[in-house]
Amino acid sequence: MAVRSKTSPKDSRAGQAPKPASTISGVPVEALYTPEDLGSFRYDEKLGDPGEFPYTRGIYPSMYRGQLWTMRQFAGYGTAEETNRRYKFLLSQGQTGLSVAFDMPTLMGYDSDAPVSEGEVGRCGVAIDSLQDMEDLFAGIRLDQITTSMTINSPAAILWAMYIAVAEKQGVQPAQLGGTLQNDILKEYIAQKEYIFPPAPSMRLVVDTIVFASRHMPRWHAVSISGYHIREAGSTAVQELAFTLADGMAYVDAAIKAGLDVDEFAPRLSFFFNAHIDFFEEIAKYRAARRLWAHIMRDRYHAKNPRSWMCRFHTQTAGCSLTGQQVENNISRTAFEALSAVLGGTNSLHTNSMDEVLALPTEKAAQVALRTQQIIAHETGVTNTVDPLAGSYFVESLTDEIARGALDYFKRIDEQGGVLACIENGFFQREIADAAFRYERELEAQERIVVGVNAYQEGTRAEVPTLKIGFETERAQAKKVRALRERRDGTSVRNRLTELQAAARGQDNLMPVLIDCVKAYVTEGEIMATLKEVFGVYREPTIL
Amino acid sequence: MSTASRPSSKPAPRTEPASQKKIRVLTLKLGLDGHDRGVKVVSRALRDAGVEVIYAGLRQTPEMAVEAAIQEDVDGIGVSILSGAHMTLIPRVLELLKERGAGDIVVFAGGIIPDDEAAELKTLGVAEIFGPGTSLATIVDFVNSRLRK
Structure with missing residues (x-):
């Protein structure tokens, strides 16, 4: 077989070799990939069939032919009653799972009438102070009929306790409850910074939830190990993947240390990744994530149950890729990002609303975001074939490259004494801040183009309708908790x-x-x- | 953290012209959210442009911000807030500065601040609001032109 040299494809239009290019994360990309790039590629070792180790092609044999991903739109604002109405609307529109966004006081462990809560109540999520609010949040929604994801970290165990208590009042037992607690404290120290307690007691709380779930709530994911926030904080794709899987290993270590057998809890670990704008890099990242995690769980932790080897994950399109300029363009960005997540085999998906760069989404914007997923699912045809990009010289090369980059980070993290040591010495924070700054400089130098931001600008910004949360929410909520x-x-x-x-x-x-x-x-x-x-x-x- | 990277190792003359005195800026996250990507990138860009940047970090209250600004004798405060509490917390920073007789300290802000509220904050005395997508050059230019005494 004649193999073309990939080094300098000639183009009659310019007679020039193409300009150097790289992914948004800085991974060099060639203009052409050929069989040469795959070298001694072995299908069984690198890919395996879908549903087979190392799950590069997906964790289920038939993927979306069997069942579509869960369309799970993150939502919450104002009071529990207001958010309850939004949930009922989303469910009526065909959404298949709930995802609770809490406000800052709830995320940081303060009641709505605390002095530091002033101005923050109900603004970037729903305000929950007590079981009373949780009852109102899920009024009229049967908790054995849906699955719920709760995005909360330091106080996760408390909000989970409230959910369990609400279910009990509905006559639903803990074992019947399905859902996910984000509960990933490590990435809070690394990126999102919603930590409260020091790392050791924080890890104890996480382990307590893992143990409780493994004994009493077999349908619940106690931790959603999250790269999303690491990426939003400015990391590269490789850093997102590497730091997230490293966090995953830290939770596995902690749970084993607490006396659990790895196969008791590993099948319920789940992950949460970002879908950024660099299309193929993201697809490669998801595929690399599954392959790496399968090896980690089988070879490092000797898990026996194949379900322990599977990297299940939720994906959210990249909030940081949205622009305040020409906000309608964000619909296109979100669609491309969502498509990469689907081609990368995500198990559930949130698509951002175009206006989220300005405020919480309006109902209309949230609906367009959900419709984007439905268009991908039902119109584009991409769900018909499992892992359709497998075997692509480029995608397989990039998958290998991303995996290599992650392995290199694992080594550096281990050398420094593990994840907690790297949090304390600031390694993660510095790596991410450096990447964020590098990217911003590339934008300044026009080395990267963001439409409407540093190219194709329009003079003035058009008026965009946004959702307003009034101060009456705060007053009402403070009054409610005092009463x-x-x-x-x-x-x-x-x-x-x-x-x-x-x-x-x-x-x-x-x-x-x-x-x-x-x-x-x-x-x-x-x-x-x-x-x-x-x-x-x-x-x-x-x-x- | 303060950075002092003067181009020359010679001690600065006591009576240097005002225009050559380094601009000092306090940057911080106001309120409860922990999204510090933006404030860090801006702080670094200002530092690279020769501004003395004191980054106070996360979860600063208006009281803490104003106290630090006065202690550090800064020319400006760069406030980052993405939690939606800007209409409560930023006006309080302005009031406290006035109460403490430091109303000349220039306050500028960045984050998720809707246009109409940005306009309102500007009428209250915020010098400039830099929304998503603002170039670093714009912010550096602003600091160089508005904060130089």
Whole structure:
């Protein structure tokens, strides 16, 4: 077979070799890939059939022919009642799973009437202070009929306890509940910075949820190990993948150390990746993620159950790729990103709304975002064939390249003493900040073009309708939590908090006592304040 | 963290012309959100452009911001906020600066701030609001022209 040289494809139009190019993350890309690039490529070793080790081609044999990905739009704003109405609307529009966005006070463990909550209540998600709000959030929605994802980290165990308690009131047992808790504290220290406690007690809380899920909630994913926020903070694709899988290994280590067998919990670990704008790089990243994780779980942790080897993941299109200029263009960006996630075999997907760079999405914008997924699913035909890009000289080369880059990072992380050491010494934070700055400089130098931002600009920005959250939400929510404190049984609250404090000082799993607390309508802020007394709070090394 | 990378190792003359004195800027994240990508990139760009940048980090309250600005004797405060609490927290920074007799410190902001609210903040005294997609050169130019005494 004659193999063409890939080095200098000639083009009669210019008579020149093509200009050097790289992915948005800086991985060099050739103009042409040939069989030469694949070298001694072995199908069984690199790919395997879909549903077979190492799952490069997907974790299920028939992928979307069997079942489409879950269309799971992240939503939440204002009060629980308002968000409940949005959920019912989304479900009526064909969405197949719920995903709760909490406001900043909830994410940071404060009640709505706390002084630091002022101005923040209900603004970037729904305000939840107590079980009462959680009951309102899911009013009229049967929790055994849907699956729910909750994007919360430091206080994740508390919000999960509230969900379990709401279900119980509906007559639904914990074992019947399906869903995902983000609960990935490591990436908070690394990227999103919504940490509260120091790493050690934070890891204990995560392990407690993993143990509780493995014993009582077989349909629940206790942790969603997230690269999304790492990427949004400015990392490259390789960093996103490498740091996320490294975090995954840290959770596996911690759960094993707590006495679990790897196959007891690994089948319920799930991941969450970003779908950025560089189309093939993203597809390569998802494929590399599955291959790497399969090897890690089988070869490093000796997991026996094939389900422990599978990298299941949710994907969200890249918020950081959206532009405030010419916001309608964001519909196109999101569509390309979503398509890469589908071609990369995602298990569930959130598509961003065009206006999210300006505010929380309007109902109209959220609907267009959901419709984008439905168009990919039902009109484009891309779901008919599993992993249609397999065997592409380019995609396979890029998949290998991304995997190599991740392996190199694993080595550097291990050499520094692991994930927690790299958080403390600022390695991750510095790597990400450097990448973010490099990218911004490339934009400044016009080495990269973002339409409407540094090319094809328009003079003035058109008026875009945005969702407004008024101050009345904050006042109403603060009033509601104060009224609750008046109404509930104060003795029971004090007793539960005393029990919580004792449990936090000890070694026992905290989930049962947290469930007791929320059932007594102890607020999130009260629980977190008690835990802070025992665990302390974290201050990060400030790295510019 | 403060950076002092003067081009010459000679100590600066005490009576250097005002126009050559380094501009000092305090940058920080106001409110509860932890999205620090933007503030870090801008801080680095300003530092590279010769501005003395003091980055105060995450979860600063208006009180902390104003106290630090006065202690550090800065010419400007660059506030980053993506949580939606800007209409509560930024006006308070302005009020506190006035109360402390430091109303001459220039406040500028970046983050997710809708146009109408950006306009309102500007009438309250915020010098400039830099939304998503603002070039670093624009921010550096602003600091060089508006904060040079």
